[in-house]
Amino acid sequence: MDVTQWTGRHAAWLxxxxxxxxxxxxxxxxxSLRSVASWRHSPDMVPQLETRRILNTAYERAGDAVRKRFIHYTRAHVERIQAQALRVAIAVVRRxxxxxxxxxxxxxDISxxxxxxIVKPGGSAAKVAVRETLDETGVHCMVRERLGERLHPVTRAICEYYVCDFVQGDAINGDASENAAVAWAPIKDLSRYIPTDRIYPPIxxxxxxxV
Structure with a gap:
């Protein structure tokens, strides 16, 4: 991979x-840790030449498994652009x-x-994450940070992930037509609810x- 192709998005994928x-x-x-954090928050930024060289070296020295994952992310991004896939905002609400x-x-099927x-064309994914959380669960939350996005390996939808802070509200099932239940799950027991390999790593x- 040529060093001139590195952006914040590519660095986050690596x-x-x-x-x-x-x-x-x-x-x-x-x-610096600050540099790594900035790549995920500013995906279109272009790192300085020396940093691009460092990223290039890390990629060249990576094992086959790492390279395959990286290539998967780049291809998925191209597919996302080409297919203009459905966009979904996902709220990870902590209390x-x-x-x-x-x-x-x-x-x-229950999961x-x-x-x-779903984020409509031109809509704000962050606002959808907050609004849908309230509609589905009765919980008011506010976005703390955007974790990133990916082309979901199963649904093929573009998923944007947001860490949100709990503000107020009791957890209730606000959409019984789609949901069987709503719950506050202990973070340490999350794998009992969702298999770890199905969770976006930054989450x-x-x-x-x-914890």
């Missing part, structure tokens, strides 16, 4: 491909050591997920930082 936390990735590259979940019901809503990193 972090995900290594499955590193921000701290681990900063240590791996020998750059102390708990996270808000909804139990989706699709016929006999626990984070509150989510796990963000939640682990609160």
């Amino acid at each position: 972090q995900d491909a290594f499955e590193d936390t921000q701290e681990e990735f900063a240590a791996r590259l020998g750059v 102390g050591d708990e996270v808000l979940l909804v139990c989706r019901q699709d016929g006999d 626990w997920q984070f509150p989510a809503g 796990l990193n963000a939640l682990e930082a609160t």
